[in-house]
Amino acid sequence: MVTLNQQTEQVYNWISDIPDPEIPVITIKDLGMLRNVKFENGNYVVTITPTYTACPAMKMIEDQIIEVLGTHNIHNVKVDLTYTPAWTSDWLSTEAKVKLKKYGIAPPSHSSCTKLFSAEERTVCPRCNSNHTSLISRFGSTACKALYKCDDCKEVFDLFKCH
Amino acid sequence: MTTKEALYNYSLRMGDNALILGHRLSEWCSKAPIIEEDLALTNVALDMIGRAQAFLKYSAILKNEGQTEDDLAYCRSEKEYHNHLITEQPNGDFAHTIARQLYISIFEYHFFSHLEQSADVEFAAIAAKAVKEVKYHREHAIDWTIRLGDGTAESHKRMQAAINDLWMWTGELFEMDEVDTILLKDGISVDLAPIRDLWKKELDKVLLEAMLVFPEAEYMQSGSRKGIHTENMGHILSEMQYLQRAYPDAKW
Numbered sequence: 001m002v003t004l005n006q007q008t009e010q011v012y013n014w015i016s017d018i019p020d021p022e023i024p025v026i027t028i029k030d031l032g033m034l035r036n037v038k039f040e041n042g043n044y045v046v047t048i049t050p051t052y053t054a055c056p057a058m059k060m061i062e063d064q065i066i067e068v069l070g071t072h073n074i075h076n077v078k079v080d081l082t083y084t085p086a087w088t089s090d091w092l093s094t095e096a097k098v099k100l101k102k103y104g105i106a107p108p109s110h111s112s113c114t115k116l117f118s119a120e121e122r123t124v125c126p127r128c129n130s131n132h133t134s135l136i137s138r139f140g141s142t143a144c145k146a147l148y149k150c151d152d153c154k155e156v157f158d159l160f161k162c163h
Numbered sequence: 164m165t166t167k168e169a170l171y172n173y174s175l176r177m178g179d180n181a182l183i184l185g186h187r188l189s190e191w192c193s194k195a196p197i198i199e200e201d202l203a204l205t206n207v208a209l210d211m212i213g214r215a216q217a218f219l220k221y222s223a224i225l226k227n228e229g230q231t232e233d234d235l236a237y238c239r240s241e242k243e244y245h246n247h248l249i250t251e252q253p254n255g256d257f258a259h260t261i262a263r264q265l266y267i268s269i270f271e272y273h274f275f276s277h278l279e280q281s282a283d284v285e286f287a288a289i290a291a292k293a294v295k296e297v298k299y300h301r302e303h304a305i306d307w308t309i310r311l312g313d314g315t316a317e318s319h320k321r322m323q324a325a326i327n328d329l330w331m332w333t334g335e336l337f338e339m340d341e342v343d344t345i346l347l348k349d350g351i352s353v354d355l356a357p358i359r360d361l362w363k364k365e366l367d368k369v370l371l372e373a374m375l376v377f378p379e380a381e382y383m384q385s386g387s388r389k390g391i392h393t394e395n396m397g398h399i400l401s402e403m404q405y406l407q408r409a410y411p412d413a414k415w
Contacts, residue, residue, distance in 0.1 A: 053292045054213020083217065083288040086295065137199040138299050139206035147199065163295055 011044050012037040014072055018064045021057045022142050025103045028061055032091025035082060044069070047080045049087050051163070052143035089144075089163045100160055101126045106148065108162035123159050125150035169345040170283065171225040172245070173352055175235070176342075176387075177289075178218030179246035182236055183396075184267065185211030186403050187254060196257055203303055204260070210296040217289045237407035241397055242390035249332035251395045255325065258311055258318070262325035264304035265369065270336045271297045273361045274353055282350040305369050312373025323375050334383025336362075342388075 015037075016029035028034045028048065036047040046065055050058050062079040069077050089108040092100075097107035106126045122131040130152035137147040145158040164172075188208035195201035219232035249267060254260045275297060278290035311322040337359040339347075346352035370377050386392065406413060 050213075050292075052210065052213065052296060053217055053289070054209045054211075056209070083292050084284070086288070086291040137203055138303055139199075139203040141202070143206055143209060147202075161299075 005039075008037045008039055008044065011046075011069065011074065015046065015065050015068050018061065018068060021060045022144075023100070023103070023105065025099045026092075026096045030093050030096035030099070032087060032093075033061070043076045043078045044074060045078045045080055047082050049082050049085075051087050053083075055143060087163070089160065092160070104157060105145065106157055106159040108160050123148055125153060125155065126157055127155050128153040164341055164345060166345060166349065167225065169342045170351065171222055172342045173346055174218050174222040174225060174286070176245045178215050178222055178232075178235070179244050180250055181211045181218065182215035183244070183246040183399060184250040185209075185215055186399055187250065187252075188260075190254055191260065200257075207264070207300050207303070210300070214289065214293050214296075217292075221285050221289070233407075237404050241392055241400060244392070244396065244400075245387050245390060247332070247335050248384060248387050248393055249329060249335065251393060251399055252329060252332060253395060255328075256321060257307075258321040258325040259328065261304055261307045261311065262322070262329050264300060265308050265326075265366070266329060266333050266336070268297055268301040268304050269365050269369075270333075270358070270362050272301045273358045273365075274355075277353040277358065280350075281352070286351065308369055308375070309373040312370070312375040319374065322373070326370070326375055327378050327380070330378035330380055331382055331384045335385040335387060338385055338388060340388050 012034070016027060016034060018028050020026055020028060020031055020033075031051065033048050033051065034046070035049050036045075038045050038047075048058070048061060048065075058081065065079055066077050069075070092107065100107045104126050106123050109123075123133045123135075124131050125133050125148075128150060130150055132151040133148050134151060135146065136149050136156065140147045140158050144161055144163070146161050147156065148159050149156045185208045188204050188211065191201065191204040191208075193201060195204055215236065216232050219235045223230045223232055223235055247267075249263060252259075252263060254263075272294065275290040275294040279287055279294060281287045281290065308322065311318040313319070314322075337355040339355050343352050343355070347354055367377055
């Protein structure tokens with residue numbers, strides 16, 4: 001994150017509360033998708049990064065940034081999409097992980113999982129906290145989630161994948 | 164060929180591979196054997212479309228003729244596409260789709276792991292995203308190959324048939340031409356000879372575990388580097404480009 005001056009910091013704060021369209025309990029700032037705000041050639045340039053290359057929420061997030069800043073009478077806005085550095089679930093704030101769990105989505109433990117879905121890495125059920133869980137499918141309702149079930153409370157739940 | 168032209172071609176190829184495979188996989192939507200697989204295959208398709216968008220956008224920038232990624236995806240004719248022929252092969256039964264995924268995802272995992280170190284920053288950036296996604300595609304394909312290969316007599320038979328049927332399209336994954344060699348000198352492209360060794364080694368391990376026989380046929384079909392396709396490509400394009408051709412520049 002680059003140091004922001006007062007003006008750009010204000011813009012950053014205004015848009016940092018925009019919720020993720022798929023998981024509305026967390027914001028684009030919580031997710032680490034909001035990378036930077038700078039003032040360049042008379043425009044506020046907002047840099048965002050997708051969680052997954054094809055994240056279908058990007059267009060909606062872009063529209064919302066423009067809309068939110070419009071309500072503050074700022075219309076000279078440009079939204080830039082960057083792939084570097086590649087988004088990682090390590091950027092999820094601790095606060096965001098708490099919110100995800102409360103919402104029923106198991107948060108990622110850590111992204112340094114070189115061995116995907118290894119046996120030693122047990123996913124904890126967000127409902128009953130049991131670690132007797134099993135993977136149903138690596139792919140869930142959105143690109144960033146996998147499908148699990150709890151072997152104790154029998155609930156099916158989403159895991160926010162470590163990435 | 165200038166370095167810039169080679170860059171454009173290289174980017175276009177990677178975009179086309181992702182676009183056509185993404186289109187093929189999306190044909191499974193609502194038709195997979197179980198709902199989890201419907202989600203899995205369409206998730207992989209989505210990753211592919213995202214990657215296609217990234218590479219075709221970069222191709223359009225490199226060409227600098229005012230085109231967009233959509234123009235490249237929807238307004239080219241068959242011979243102007245350079246996707247590997249394996250990506251355009253029909254889905255077949257579930258085993259054929261899995262065999263295609265197995266061959267491609269193991270290749271892509273090693274390929275993008277190397278492209279991540281490319282001297283071209285845009286390639287390196289897209290590759291870094293792609294490799295994270297491909298890990299999931301690869302695990303998915305390997306799991307199913309083992310489950311079907313080492314499953315019932317019927318699933319074993321079908322998986323082996325799929326592995327054999329698609330084998331002749333795999334040679335092309337490792338072909339190198341002028342585009343590759345020009346960029347290799349500048350550390351931009353990936354040398355495919357060591358990738359082939361990594362691919363074979365991993366494939367051998369998976370097929371062994373899946374109780375499947377490694378194919379021995381030597382004949383390999385190629386053509387994509389020259390824009391020569393199988394008859395499947397025309398059918399794909401007629402469907403994929405229909406809207407754009409019928410209603411040019413349609414917006415919604």
